[in-house]
Amino acid sequence: MIRAEESQKQGGILFEDLKSVYENAYEGLPENSKFIYRLHKIDGFTSQEIGHLLDMSPSMVEAQLGKALKIMRDRIRKYQLSRLR
Numbered sequence: 001m002i003r004a005e006e007s008q009k010q011g012g013i014l015f016e017d018l019k020s021v022y023e024n025a026y027e028g029l030p031e032n033s034k035f036i037y038r039l040h041k042i043d044g045f046t047s048q049e050i051g052h053l054l055d056m057s058p059s060m061v062e063a064q065l066g067k068a069l070k071i072m073r074d075r076i077r078k079y080q081l082s083r084l085r
Contacts, residue, residue, distance in 0.1 A: 018079075021075070021076055021079045022072070022076065024075070025071070025072040025075035025076055026072065028071070028075065029068050029071055029072070030067075032064060033064050033065075033067055033068040033071070034068070036050055036054070036061060036064045036065060036068065037064075037065060037068040037069075037072075039053070040061075040065055047061040047062050047065070048061075
């Protein structure tokens, strides 16, 4: 029973750690990329809807999303690598 509790506690710590890394990666995005990411991933808007809202083409919205995702992936990857050392 102790091992299960210890494992659960470690899992909770890891989750909180990952959540913090994700939030920091999100907060570090350029403002425009952060806004577009939020509209798409959190609020559920489509690229076309975001483009209409911000007066940009859906392909520009997709480019901004790609930029935001790359930045976030890179930051999360750096965290993962630091945990291996």
